Amino acid sequence: MGWIGDTVDSIKSIQIRQLLTQAVSLGMIVTSALIIWKALMCITGSESPVVVVLSGSMEPGFKRGDILFLHMSKDPIRAGEIVVFNIDGREIPIVHRVIKVHERQDTGEVEVLTKGDNNYGDDRLLYAQGQLWLQRHHIMGRAVGFLPYVGWVTIIMTEKPIIKYILIGALGLLVITSKD
């Protein structure tokens, strides 16, 4: 009868060790992703180095679901650049083109007006109450490159959170049941 107890004990210890190994593997994967994200932030100099296009205001150039790569340099903002900016009080950043620039002689500060390529009017309606121009501190980055369709994953996961849970559940299952 003793050997049954021994077998049960040994099985338990293997399971605990496996569980711990897998927890560490999962932790490593999450940490690597975080490191890559932070590195991207450092390299591109932007708070949010990648954004997903959420609206059709820049069509046909950018469509909903496209991903934009951002870069922010100290270079002055100029007309024609596609910038990503935040409006006070709005949480979702907007990606539109700069159509007017006024740069001050004394301070070098700049006042900028933007417009979506596919919109009829400029963005003054989107700015905060009484705000006529954007300043540099509103701008998070310039769009320098893009990848079509890939952002749909993020959109679906935000708009249908159940999919996010299913995905995480499936990933979790995969990690736990893998032989490694």
Added chain:
Amino acid sequence: MCAMASLSDNLNSPSPTSQIQILNINWFQKQPHGNDEVSLTMNITADLQSLFTWNTKQVFVFVAAEYETPKNSLNQVSLWDAIIPTKEHANFWIQTANKYRFVDQGSNLRGKEFNLTLHWHVMPKTGKMFADKIVMSGYRLPEEYR
């Protein structure tokens, strides 16, 4: 894949050309808020066919007036823009009034010399976007409001 597409774009050496004529100053006034505003009609011709590659989705083109004032070292005001979807559309001629208001920050526009720049922004099917411009100088606004 994205990077390779962009690499092939870099091999392209484009040679776009353009000319802009100001046909008429429609009106030129100081608005109630104190800022000068001018309405003008332009003749814009351009050949941007050399910008298109297999990886080009569209070319965004715009004309901006650029000038300096005592308060501002640079003012860039977009007057007109268009999207060119294909190479066939890229050799064009258009006569148009300014699509966007040419308004100064202040009233510095009388007799003002300015440049007209034709900018293009090539948007790829995937990868890096690139942009450049042609600067045309020698334009001047009237000395008096009209």
